[in-house]
Amino acid sequence: MRALCWQGDRLAVAEVPDPELRNGHDAIVRVRRSAACGTDLHLIDGGGLAPGDVLGHEFLGEVVEVGPRVRRHRVGDRVVVASVVACGRCRYCRQGRHSCCDNGSVDPVAGELAWGQAPAGCYGHPSADGGFPGSHAEYVRVPYADVGAFTVPDGVPDERAVFASDAAPAGWTGVDVGGVRPGDVVAVWGAGAVGQLVARAAVLRGAARVVVIDRYDERLRMVERHTGAETVHYHRADVTAELRERSGGRGPDVCVEAAGAVDGSRSLAERLRRAPRTPLALREAVHACRKGGTVVVLGDVTGFVDTFPVGAVVQKELTVRGARPHGPRHIPELLDRMARDELRTEHLATHRFPLAEGAAGYALFRERADGCVRVVFTPG
Numbered sequence: 001m002r003a004l005c006w007q008g009d010r011l012a013v014a015e016v017p018d019p020e021l022r023n024g025h026d027a028i029v030r031v032r033r034s035a036a037c038g039t040d041l042h043l044i045d046g047g048g049l050a051p052g053d054v055l056g057h058e059f060l061g062e063v064v065e066v067g068p069r070v071r072r073h074r075v076g077d078r079v080v081v082a083s084v085v086a087c088g089r090c091r092y093c094r095q096g097r098h099s100c101c102d103n104g105s106v107d108p109v110a111g112e113l114a115w116g117q118a119p120a121g122c123y124g125h126p127s128a129d130g131g132f133p134g135s136h137a138e139y140v141r142v143p144y145a146d147v148g149a150f151t152v153p154d155g156v157p158d159e160r161a162v163f164a165s166d167a168a169p170a171g172w173t174g175v176d177v178g179g180v181r182p183g184d185v186v187a188v189w190g191a192g193a194v195g196q197l198v199a200r201a202a203v204l205r206g207a208a209r210v211v212v213i214d215r216y217d218e219r220l221r222m223v224e225r226h227t228g229a230e231t232v233h234y235h236r237a238d239v240t241a242e243l244r245e246r247s248g249g250r251g252p253d254v255c256v257e258a259a260g261a262v263d264g265s266r267s268l269a270e271r272l273r274r275a276p277r278t279p280l281a282l283r284e285a286v287h288a289c290r291k292g293g294t295v296v297v298l299g300d301v302t303g304f305v306d307t308f309p310v311g312a313v314v315q316k317e318l319t320v321r322g323a324r325p326h327g328p329r330h331i332p333e334l335l336d337r338m339a340r341d342e343l344r345t346e347h348l349a350t351h352r353f354p355l356a357e358g359a360a361g362y363a364l365f366r367e368r369a370d371g372c373v374r375v376v377f378t379p380g
């Protein structure tokens, strides 16, 4: 089959072996849509990819083969697949914390070296991140298919449902770990796909005000049109003062950093070698947050950051939490809301490319040219 592979210095479409069933719980999915996520750029820039690695972790397709132990799916099902690979049975999965799964990683030792314990695996990531071959391909092997794949209701178009894989679960996970409650004021740094979906989730949870901060006008207009949140352009306003003003002088109850990576280093050696970076959006979130509030780090952070304002955490009694998307926990609700038209995400797919032009798609995505939020690839 053909797949968009890392070639050591660039991305290119190449012929790779077809995936095969390896376990009774596996399914093979023919990809219909695969979206590029900001994390993919961090993987490319971070130096952790090996030649032949296939990128892509946000996808939707059609089941073409199932293992003998798959119960919930059959050939022909149109499914969206959670970006994290989780077993569904371990202590963490039973708590609905699928991205902490004990059994989802292909290289738990690397995870333990980097972080103390290995989290769940993810499609299209290097082995140090528990990686499985990615979805920028014609076919993908889906382990634990009964846990990670969900049948898309008729009437929900591919362009909408594909974001139930990764960006929307990230948004839902963000408000979950942030403990957003009705009446809260929520601030979100970053108006990309994840930031917009954090905002939508907070609005649906009954937040009194949700404010999204970014510098791209097109993205801020999308926030206003599609999420029910307000916006702040950070070049045109004093963000902290503006947030205080909009929260009765207190500061937001929950501050979510969804602006993307604060470090791009992926391999363990690379992480240890590189100078830590300064997390500007995260620092602003900590500074703006009300006393006793919660700061959530949703950006794709894998290494270290410097100048983290721990003093503000202590003096203001802040709670700081981080998470990766717990896809299988949230996808049923997301598909339900998509079917009822309460959650519309197709506007995020600003650009479509055939997989054969994957490298050009990534070039446009990287530059955020032409109002690009997410590029969606269509194989074949």
Ligand SMILES: [Zn+2]
Pocket: 037, 038, 039, 057, 058, 083, 166, 167
């Ligand atoms: Zn992602």
Ligand SMILES: [Zn+2]
Pocket: 086, 087, 088, 089, 090, 091, 092, 093, 094, 100, 101, 102, 103, 104
């Ligand atoms: Zn598990």
